[in-house]
Amino acid sequence: MSKPARYSISALSRKTGLSVHTLRFYEKEGIIRHVERTASGRRVYGEDSIGCLIGALCLKQARMTLVQIKEFFDLTVRGKESLPHRLEMLTDARRNLEDLKSNIGKSIKLVDFFIDGANAALAAMANGENPDEAFPLLTREGIATIPTMMTDEGRLEPDMPRILDDSEL
Numbered sequence: 001m002s003k004p005a006r007y008s009i010s011a012l013s014r015k016t017g018l019s020v021h022t023l024r025f026y027e028k029e030g031i032i033r034h035v036e037r038t039a040s041g042r043r044v045y046g047e048d049s050i051g052c053l054i055g056a057l058c059l060k061q062a063r064m065t066l067v068q069i070k071e072f073f074d075l076t077v078r079g080k081e082s083l084p085h086r087l088e089m090l091t092d093a094r095r096n097l098e099d100l101k102s103n104i105g106k107s108i109k110l111v112d113f114f115i116d117g118a119n120a121a122l123a124a125m126a127n128g129e130n131p132d133e134a135f136p137l138l139t140r141e142g143i144a145t146i147p148t149m150m151t152d153e154g155r156l157e158p159d160m161p162r163i164l165d166d167s168e169l
Helices: 009-016 020-028 047-061 066-077 079-126 136-142 160-164
Strands: 148-150 156-158
Touching: 009 020, 009 047, 020 047, 047 066, 047 079, 066 079, 079 156, 079 160, 156 160
Parallel strands: none
Antiparallel strands: 148 156
16 A cells, blocks of 8 residues: 655745745635644645645635635534534535536637637628628727627626527627
């Protein structure tokens, strides 16, 4: 059986892409826990501390603040009595990730729409035709125009149904 991985702060920085300063900050704030020290006082990150860090990064991606992440980890110390609250926090995190996934999907479709339009404009130019007629939203006077709509929440967003059905454009 192999020995669990253990990293110095600089090695963990290289492995995660986080700065040494950020790792120290996360430790100071109680986000990274179970950090061991060598006899000379150097930090050593083992399985438990790396698990805290990876969990924190995941929760951060779910738009949790560092205060919320610390609260989540603090709740774990209280054991099973805090499970309902942690479940609520994780459910909110999942909802945030689903929203993020949806927004990324919309952005990919929008970029694909403009890629297709740019290709159509380039093809028109290659055939001696007017690229503005092939894709007016991208080339008209150097302005990219994105059809928009108002959401039920009152936010302006790209009008994805209209973009995806570009026959109206």
